[in-house]
Amino acid sequence: xxxxxxxxxxxxxxxxxxxxxxxxxxxxxxxxxxxxxxxxxxxxxxxxxxxxxxxxxxxxxxxxxxxxxxxxxxxxxxxxxxxxxxxxxxxxxxxxxxxxxxxxxxxxxxxxxxxxxxxxxxxxxxxxxxxxxxxxxxxxxxxxxxxxxxxxxxxxxxxxxxxxxxxxxxxxxxxxxxxxxxxxxxxxxxxxxxxxxxxxxxxxxxxxxxxxxxxxxxxxxxxxxxxxxxxxxxxxxxxxxxxxxxxxxxxxxxxxxxxxxxxxxxxxxxxxxxxxxxxxxxxxxxxxxxxxxxxxxxxxxxxxxxxxxxxxxxxxxxxxxxxxxxxxxxxxxxxxxxxxxxxxxxxxxxxxxxxxxxxxxxxxxxxxxxxxx
Numbered sequence: 001x002x003x004x005x006x007x008x009x010x011x012x013x014x015x016x017x018x019x020x021x022x023x024x025x026x027x028x029x030x031x032x033x034x035x036x037x038x039x040x041x042x043x044x045x046x047x048x049x050x051x052x053x054x055x056x057x058x059x060x061x062x063x064x065x066x067x068x069x070x071x072x073x074x075x076x077x078x079x080x081x082x083x084x085x086x087x088x089x090x091x092x093x094x095x096x097x098x099x100x101x102x103x104x105x106x107x108x109x110x111x112x113x114x115x116x117x118x119x120x121x122x123x124x125x126x127x128x129x130x131x132x133x134x135x136x137x138x139x140x141x142x143x144x145x146x147x148x149x150x151x152x153x154x155x156x157x158x159x160x161x162x163x164x165x166x167x168x169x170x171x172x173x174x175x176x177x178x179x180x181x182x183x184x185x186x187x188x189x190x191x192x193x194x195x196x197x198x199x200x201x202x203x204x205x206x207x208x209x210x211x212x213x214x215x216x217x218x219x220x221x222x223x224x225x226x227x228x229x230x231x232x233x234x235x236x237x238x239x240x241x242x243x244x245x246x247x248x249x250x251x252x253x254x255x256x257x258x259x260x261x262x263x264x265x266x267x268x269x270x271x272x273x274x275x276x277x278x279x280x281x282x283x284x285x286x287x288x289x290x291x292x293x294x295x296x297x298x299x300x301x302x303x304x305x306x307x308x309x310x311x312x313x314x315x316x317x318x319x320x321x322x323x324x325x326x327x328x329x330x331x332x333x334x335x336x337x338x339x340x341x342x343x344x345x346x347x348x349x350x351x352x353x354x355x356x357x358x359x360x361x362x363x364x365x366x367x368x369x370x371x372x373x
Contacts, residue, residue: 010067012069025061079125093293102300117234121221133301136298137301142154144291157261167250167251178213180243228325229325229327246359252309263299332345
């Protein structure tokens, strides 16, 4: 379609070439796809650039009607929803499908995680995966498990879910909190003493305007410096540092506790109890009913998630106890052994004081004289 200066209707949009198009023309006038098909029919190899161009056109045309023009839906956001729905639905057909799904999902996630880290680009794929998983699991619990228990238990589980969701969202959108962790504000740095600005000169990043921060690292993926940088987390699409570390740890801990309790209640709902203990349950008939089968698969999926979060929680608790960040540990491990790095780290002030600093430290501008080395 040609370009037009008139306002867009709810189903129209400007495509990658700046031309006016319509969402109903999804399969029309795709020169990139035509060229790729011609290459395949001729037996030639399709270059990677042409494949990327085809995907760019397809992703640009996936839209929904919206005010003042059709709204683009990112593939990285809708793909996890579709993958989870299809995988969990297929897994509920029988035990063999469940085992295959529980093996396939972790392998797929690991491969895609390393791929995303190697590309060094931000992606909302994993955030969409987490939100889809949390909302989907909670929906299944409310629909199939909560009616068998008291309102008090349901209220506690619901409150735990809401707190986990709020903490997770706080971690994702925490960049605005960076300013409170800067060693010195821009106004005070311009009007302050000369010796203070000179002592912080080496801490200022030459790649961005954030900071200066103590124990900071400039993240190439996020594009800004992170105070007390621990690691870049693809599951939050941002870096974990002093500005969001406590919320990150709280979300993991509450998810594990709430998830375990929800799995416990779910198993006792869909399986037959032989002795009142979770290890003595008869779940042989869960696949006879579609709802029970879906809940059973969701329980094992939640257990996989809890196992991964528990491993991360153990690592985080260990590092916090020794007041060392993940980035500092990875850099030091090149020269020293694991335990030597933990015990000889320069910021290790003892178990109790390390936890006090982590839990109750607020604005760190007052600690300039102590921390700057």
